[in-house]
Structures are given as structure tokens and as C-alpha cells.
Amino acid sequence: MIAKRKTTAKPVKAAAKSAAKTASKPSAAKRTGRTATKAAAKPARKPAMQLNVIKPSVNNLSVRIFARAAKLDVEEKDVYGATRTPDFLKRNPAHLTPMLEEKGLPRGALWESCAIMQYLSNKHGLEKFYPKNPARRAMIDSAMFYLIGTLYPYVARATYPALRFPQYPGEVGHAELEAHHKSAAQKAAMDAIAEPLDVFRSFYLSDKPFIGGAQPSIADIRLAATLEFLEVVDYKLPKWARDYMAAMEKKLGKAYSEPAADVRGYIAYVRSQAA
Numbered sequence: 001m002i003a004k005r006k007t008t009a010k011p012v013k014a015a016a017k018s019a020a021k022t023a024s025k026p027s028a029a030k031r032t033g034r035t036a037t038k039a040a041a042k043p044a045r046k047p048a049m050q051l052n053v054i055k056p057s058v059n060n061l062s063v064r065i066f067a068r069a070a071k072l073d074v075e076e077k078d079v080y081g082a083t084r085t086p087d088f089l090k091r092n093p094a095h096l097t098p099m100l101e102e103k104g105l106p107r108g109a110l111w112e113s114c115a116i117m118q119y120l121s122n123k124h125g126l127e128k129f130y131p132k133n134p135a136r137r138a139m140i141d142s143a144m145f146y147l148i149g150t151l152y153p154y155v156a157r158a159t160y161p162a163l164r165f166p167q168y169p170g171e172v173g174h175a176e177l178e179a180h181h182k183s184a185a186q187k188a189a190m191d192a193i194a195e196p197l198d199v200f201r202s203f204y205l206s207d208k209p210f211i212g213g214a215q216p217s218i219a220d221i222r223l224a225a226t227l228e229f230l231e232v233v234d235y236k237l238p239k240w241a242r243d244y245m246a247a248m249e250k251k252l253g254k255a256y257s258e259p260a261a262d263v264r265g266y267i268a269y270v271r272s273q274a275a
Contacts, residue, residue, distance in 0.1 A: 004090060009110070009143050018033055042188075042210070045051045045191075047074060047075035048071045048073045048074075048102065049072070049073065049074045049075070049100060049101065050074070050075050050076075050077055050100070050101040050102075051063060051064070051067060051074050051075065051076050051077070051098055051099070052077050052079045052088075052092075052097055052098065052099040052101065053076055053077070053078060053079065053097055053098050053227075054078070054079060054080050054083075054097045055078060055259075055262040055263070055266070056163070056262060056263055056266035057079070057098075057262060057263075058225040058226050058228055059096065059097070059113045059225075060097055060098045060113070060258055061221045061228065061260060061262070061263050062098075062113040062114075062117065062221050062225040063098045063100070063113050063116050063226040064076065064127070064259035065116050065221050065224075065225065065252065065255055065256050065260070066099070066116075066120070066134045066218060066221050066228050066253035067120070067190045068252075068256075068258070068259065069129070069252050069255040070120065070121075070124065070126050070129060070252070072120060072124065074100075076188075079097060079099075079176075081087070081095070083095040091108065091109050092109055092111060094254055096110060096112070097117060097139055098111065098113055099109065099111045100116045100119075100120075104123075107263065113149065114145075114218070114221065114222060114223075114265070116193060117129070117130070117218040117221070117222075118130060118218065123217060126267065128146045129211075129212070129215075129216070129217055129218050130218050130237050131212070131217075134198065136206075137211050138214075138220075139182045139204070139211070140212065140217050140218060140219045141213065141219075143200070143204045143219035143223070144203075144218070144222055145199065146196070146199070146204075146217045147196075147200075147222055147223055147226060148222075150196045151196040151197065151200075151226065151256070152226055154189045154192045154196065155189075155191075155193060155226055155229055155230065156191035157185065157186060158186055158189040158190040158193065158230070158233055159229045159232050161186055162233050162270065162271075162274070163229070163232055163266075163267070163270055164270060183192060186233075190211070190233065190235060193230075195234065195243065197238075197239075199239070200223060201238075201240050204219070204242075205244070209242075209244075209247055210251075211223070215251075215254060216248055216251055220248060221248075221252075224244070224248040224249075224256070225260075225263075227245055227269075228245075228263050228264070228267075229258060231264070231267050232267045232270060232271065
């Protein structure tokens, strides 16, 4: 009987000690609360890159779509009305957007939409947007340079007056000429769009869904963004071009539709003002 009482006493003492230790420790809720407080106090991580944009612009739209489609850690900053400020000009004397800012760049900043997409594709190994194969890459580069040098100037001359964007020096729209001269020049630009546009169909796309093949490339993003502007002048895109733009939006989803909404919204606004 004595042995049994001693045996019973030990677990009681052990249980008492265990209870005392448990009582002295903070509760799980309190520990969790402290952890949550520390987490809340920690400042938010700053994105690796800043993209300065003007949202109604298709040049900016290209990079905005690309950054989303590539899932890059980029923070957008709307610099509408601020590109001629001393601070902006110090970083970007060309006062152009889009402008990417990142520590690894030689001068800290990079502008021109095609150059930004090429740089980010090279840095992050985004071959599906910008293939490493020299021949395939050359076709992507050719399509972008042909767009910038030939198609886009026609699109700009046709749409900038309606968009209320400033014309470039030397353009008829920038000159002190009568309205009928400017409207004639605008019509001539609109008429000229059809030829380079069809080059994209017959040569760069051929029998492929995209310039990049089965997947959209950076050249596809630049082309689709450019064609968005033509809505402001009621340009009648051929069926293949409408299907192409729909395929781009379907393939890229919200990465395309969300930033494109800014351009479309601005076009709807200027059209309503004209009406």
C-alpha cells in the first residue's frame, strides 16, 4: 500500500510542475499576436523596378502589357504632366515615356518601349517573348523596327490630331496651315496604313497565329498595342487584324485587357468630347 501511495504521488507532483511551466509561458494567442505585430511593423518591400508611364499612350501600353504578362516585379508610376519637371529631366533629358528605372542600368534609366522589352527579356531569360535563336530573334527585331519606322508614323499622323496629342515638328499637323491641309494629310496617312499592315499579315505572321509563332512575342505586343489607337478614327481594320487582336487579348488575359482599358477609356473620352 505504501508503494502504491509513493507511485501515485510522483505523477501528481509532475503534473503540478508541468502546469506551473505552462502557466508561466505566454499563450499561443499572445505569441501569435506578437508575431503578427512584428510582421505588421515590417515595412513593405520596394519593387525592384519602377516604370514611369503615361497611361493613354500605346507606347506605354506595350511595356505595361509585357511587364504583367511576364509577371515582373515592377511598380508603375503615372507621370502625366510631370515629364518636363527638373527632376524628371535630370533622369531623362529626352522626357519620354515609358521609362524604366533600375539600379543595374548604366545610367539608372532606360526609355523606348522596344528597348525596355528587349532588356527585360534578356535579363530575365524570357525566351518565350524574345527567343535566343538568332534567326527567330532577327524576325522579332525586324517586325518591331518595321513597325516603329514605317507603320507607327502613319498611325501617329492619322490618330494624334483626334487624340489631341502634340504633332512632331515638321509634320503638317504641327505647321501653321489651314484645317483642310491638315485633314488632307491625316487622310493620306490613314490611306497609307493598309500597305505596311498587310506586310505583317503576309510576311511576319504568314500562317502563324502570332509573329512569335504559337506564343505572342514582344513584337506582337507592340503591334497589338499600336492597333488599339486606330479606334479613335474609326479605321476599318481587316478581319485578320481584328481576329489577331482578339487572339492576343485572349492569350494574355488581364495582362492585356487591364492596361488596354486605360487607352480605350481615353479614346472613348476624346470621342465623346468631339461628339
